[in-house]
Amino acid sequence: MQLSALYRYPLKSARGEALERSATGLLGLVGDRRWMLVDRDSGRFLTQRAFAQMSQLSALYAPDGGLLLSAAGQAPLHVAVPEASEALRGVTIWRDTFRVPDAGDAAADWLSAFIGKPVRLVHVPQERTRFLPSGYGQIDDRVAFADGFPLLLIGQGSLDDLVGRVGRPLAMERFRPNLVITGSTAFAEDGWKRIRIGTQDFRVLKPCSRCILTTIDPQTGERSDDREPLTTLKTYREKEGDVMFGQNLVADGEGVLEVGMDVVVLE
Template identity: 45%
Template sequence: MNATLSALHVYPVKSCAALAPREAQVETRGLAHDRRWMIVDANGKFVTGREFSRMPLIRVAPDAHGLVFDAPGMQPLAVATPSPDRARRTVEVWGATVGALAADAAARAWLSRFLGQPADLVYMDAAARRAVDESYAEPGDEVSFADGFPVLLISQAALDQLNGKLAQPIPMLRFRPNLVVDGVAPHAEDGWTRIRVGEVEFDVVKPCTRCVFTTVDPERGERDPAGEPLRTLITYRRTPKGVTFGQNLIPRGAGTIRLGDTVAVLA
C-alpha cells in the first residue's frame, strides 16, 4: 500500500465554504482554524446546511484580524476575532452547550440578511471547551464546532466507487472531509483503528453517519432533486446506525501535516 494525503480541507465556519491549504497544523480539537466559528439562531442553537442549503455559498478568507465574509449578492464583510474579554454566549451544538464569544453586530446583520432569518456568529476560543463523546474518547479529548469529532477522513477510492454508480458524479466536498487519502481500496479506512499521517498519529474511532447535507451542491447552494448521493448510498452503505461514508479521527499528537504525506496504517 502506498497511501498518501491527497487533499486537505478546512472549514473555518461550520457549514460554510471550504479552504484547501497545502498544509495544516493538527491540534487537540482538529485542524487549526477548522470550525472554530459557528452560525446560531436567535436562541443560540446551531444552524447548518441541513436547514439552509445556501450556507456553503458563504466564503471566508482569513486575514490578520479574523475572517472576511463574502457571498452571492452580498458585500464582503471583515469580522474581527472577538477578544477574550468580550461577552460570552451559551450556544448549543448537537446537545452540547459551549460558552462561545459573540461576534459583532455587523456580522449578525450580514448573516441575517443572507439567510433570511435572525442569525448570529460565535467563536470558539481556547477557553470555550467541548468534550468528545466519552464513548469514543479518552479523558481530555476535545472537539471544535464540528459535528462530533475533531477530524474526518475519506479515501478517494470511496468517492470514485460512488461516482461510478451515479448518473452525475459529485465532488468530495459533498462529504466535507478534512483529510482525503489516495492509494487505498474503497473504504479501506473502515478497517483502520490507528494511523499516522506524516508524523502525527490519529485514532480512527467511528464511522461517519451521513445526512441530508450530502445532497446539497456546494457550488449552487441547492439540494439535489433526486436525493443523491443518499439514494444510491442506501443501496450499499446502509448499516443499523445509518448510512456511513468516511471515518472520524481523534488526534494523538500535534504537528504539521502536508499534501503528499505518507499515511501509514498502524492498527
C-alpha cells in the same frame, strides 16, 4: 498511500477552503470550525441542512485568527476574534449547550442579511471547546464546532466506488472531509484504528453518519431531486439506521500536514 487533499471549514457549514499545508493539533486543522452561526433568539446552531444557501457563503480563515466573510451581492467583511470571556452567548449544538463569545453586531447584521433571518456569529476559544461524544476518545480529546469529532477522513477509492454506483460525478467537497487519502481500496479506512501521516499519528474513532447535507451541490447550493448520493449510500452503507461514509479521527499531539505526505496504517 498519500494525503491527496486538505480542507478547512473556518465557519461551520459554510464553504470550505482547500489547503496545501496546515498545522494540526487538539482541535484538528488549525482554524477549522472555530466559528458558527446560531439563531438569535434560541441560540441553536444553523447549518446547510436547513439553510442550503450557506454552501455559497465564503468564510476564510484570516491570519489573525479572524474570519473573512464574502457572498454575492454583499461587501466583504473582516470579523475579529472576540475576547474569550466577553459577550458570552448561550448556544446549542446537538446535545451540547454552553456559552461562547459573540462576534458583535456588524457580523450579525451582515450574516442576517445573507441568511434572511436574525442570526448571531459566535467563536469558540480553546478553553470553551466540547468533549467528544460519550464513549469515544480519551478524556482530554476535545472538539470545536464540528458535529462530534475534530477530523473527517475519506478515501478517494471510496468516493470512486460511490460515483460508479450513482452514475454521475460527485465532488469530494460535497462530503466535507478534512483529509483525503489516495492509494487505498474502497472503504479500506473502515478497518483502520491508527494511522500516521508524515510524522503525526491519528486515532480512527468511528464511521461518519451522513445526512441530507450530502445531497447539496457545493457549487450551486441546489439539492438533488433524487436525493443522491444519499439514496445510493443507503443501499450498501446503512448500519442500524445510519448511513456511513468516511471516518472520524483525532490527532495525537501537534504537527503539520502537507498534501503529498505518505500515509501508513499503524493498526
